[in-house]
Amino acid sequence: xxxxxxxxxxxxxxxxxxxxxxxxxxxxxxxxxxxxxxxxxxxxxxxxxxxxxxxxxxxxxxxxxxxxxxxxxxxxxxxxxxxxxxxxxxxxxxxxxxxxxxxxxxxxxxxxxxxxxxxxxxxxxxxxxxxxxxxxxxxxxxxxxxxxxxxxxxxxxxxxxxxxxxxxxxxxxxxxxxxxxxxxxxxxxxxxxxxxxxxxxxxxxxxxxxxxxxxxxxxxxxxxxxxxxxxxxxxxxxxxxxxxxxxxxxxxxxxxxxxxxxxxxxxxxxxxxxxxxxxxxxxxxxxxxxxxxxxxxxxxxxxxxxxxxxxxxxxxxxxxxxxxxxxxxxxxxxxxxxxxxxxxxxxxxxxxxxxxxxxxxxxxxxxxxxxxxxxxxxxxxxxxxxxxxx
Numbered sequence: 001x002x003x004x005x006x007x008x009x010x011x012x013x014x015x016x017x018x019x020x021x022x023x024x025x026x027x028x029x030x031x032x033x034x035x036x037x038x039x040x041x042x043x044x045x046x047x048x049x050x051x052x053x054x055x056x057x058x059x060x061x062x063x064x065x066x067x068x069x070x071x072x073x074x075x076x077x078x079x080x081x082x083x084x085x086x087x088x089x090x091x092x093x094x095x096x097x098x099x100x101x102x103x104x105x106x107x108x109x110x111x112x113x114x115x116x117x118x119x120x121x122x123x124x125x126x127x128x129x130x131x132x133x134x135x136x137x138x139x140x141x142x143x144x145x146x147x148x149x150x151x152x153x154x155x156x157x158x159x160x161x162x163x164x165x166x167x168x169x170x171x172x173x174x175x176x177x178x179x180x181x182x183x184x185x186x187x188x189x190x191x192x193x194x195x196x197x198x199x200x201x202x203x204x205x206x207x208x209x210x211x212x213x214x215x216x217x218x219x220x221x222x223x224x225x226x227x228x229x230x231x232x233x234x235x236x237x238x239x240x241x242x243x244x245x246x247x248x249x250x251x252x253x254x255x256x257x258x259x260x261x262x263x264x265x266x267x268x269x270x271x272x273x274x275x276x277x278x279x280x281x282x283x284x285x286x287x288x289x290x291x292x293x294x295x296x297x298x299x300x301x302x303x304x305x306x307x308x309x310x311x312x313x314x315x316x317x318x319x320x321x322x323x324x325x326x327x328x329x330x331x332x333x334x335x336x337x338x339x340x341x342x343x344x345x346x347x348x349x350x351x352x353x354x355x356x357x358x359x360x361x362x363x364x365x366x367x368x369x370x371x372x373x374x375x376x377x378x379x380x381x382x383x384x385x386x387x388x389x390x
């Protein structure tokens with residue numbers, strides 16, 4: 001009955017979304033490219049689905065038309081007809097791809113000397129997007145050498161230094177979100193990029209206390225976009241999974257297909273650990289989690305691993321558990337990103353975790369490396385009392 005009800009509710013929404021859709025025309029022109037453009041591809045999201053369109057370039061010009069429900073980021077990519085040393089010219093992302101913010105009306109895009117170097121006219125949303133991209137450049141430049149270091153440590157399987165570098169990257173990323181996206185939303189709630197900036201500010205781990213006031217301050221137009229309705233749903237989930245909230249109960253099968261109910265662990269400190277065998281950062285973090293588990297497993301602490309592994313790949317899940325020596329409770333429905341527990345907790349990226357106290361209250365989130373050990377030490381060894389206030 002519940003499933004039928006959801007379908008019935010969705011039908012009028014789809015019809016409403018189509019009524020709100022407006023036409024856009026993107027007229028493109030290529031100038032002074034090193035190679036001859038043959039085809040251009042445009043990818044964007046509309047009516048809840050990804051759309052890929054393509055047109056052939058004629059006399060340096062091309063045209064796309066379509067319908068949109070809201071301003072949306074589109075990606076343009078060129079394909080060349082030139083042949084060099086017996087092979088067609090290959091696509092290079094930095095040279096042959098670009099982003100254009102689409103909105104209703106006519107948009108002109110001129111590729112100046114490469115397909116990625118464009119001048120866009122007719123899109124207020126793209127003008128705002130350009131300003132944001134310029135504002136985040138200094139932060140990206142600071143992160144580039146750190147990302148290169150992270151890759152080197154990953155090759156060397158140096159998880160300790162990977163974690164340290166990741167913490168530095170996260171710190172810069174958080175600074176960028178506050179100073180660029182957060183400030184933009186506060187100052188420009190009516191901008192066609194208001195919702196986009198808020199989504200970037202919120203990230204995959206939404207802090208409802210900080211994000212909800214900014215969402216409520218957006219213009220009605222922004223709050224009525226289809227993607228705003230999805231964002232609102234994610235925000236409501238975040239409000240249920242914030243620090244100080246009671247952890248939601250769930251049941252999922254373990255490796256032997258026995259149903260495991262989370263509430264059965266009440267009375268212990270429990271880490272809900274979202275991961276997957278295919279997730280590189282998860283696997284890199286596992287040695288830290290193993291070390292902490294071995295230290296506190298006899299001190300009223302347990303872990304429930306929730307895996308986002310794929311259907312028909314249970315063997316890979318089991319192998320990762322064995323190889324990484326994960327000796328705590330493991331559950332999964334093998335539905336990949338549609339894992340029911342992951343959706344219940346609003347998980348959009350992994351690894352993620354939540355630390356729950358013996359009363360079932362979430363007391364910390366996304367603890368990595370030394371932070372996990374330190375926080376557990378505060379509560380278990382130091383007998384620190386939980387307070388929802390920072």
